[in-house]
Amino acid sequence: MFQDSPIYDRLIAERGDIPTQVRREAERVSREVEFAMQPLLSGGSVPAPVRPAPPAPTWQRSALPPGPGQL
Template structure:
């Protein structure tokens, strides 16, 4: 992606590899959501509109 520089190496040593941590979390969330969607008993609500019930 880009060439690693000495300042980047120092930042990783001091703060950790933040971009890698974010990628890891994003992948974990994507896997979790994929499992939830696969387990969902209801079809997606696409195209269905919210219709509030009339109150009398």
């Protein structure tokens, strides 16, 4: 991209070739994701995610029986 620029060459000498490092890291991450996704892409069986059970009710309002003389 900026191979013929003396400013770019000086920045690379001072700071390193950041765009190349970022590109390599992105390619590495892409390979890791592809490897991790292989079971899903090949149609292999993947265990269903475990969902926690909802908490048990600790108190529940219920109807009271009619009091005396209210029937």
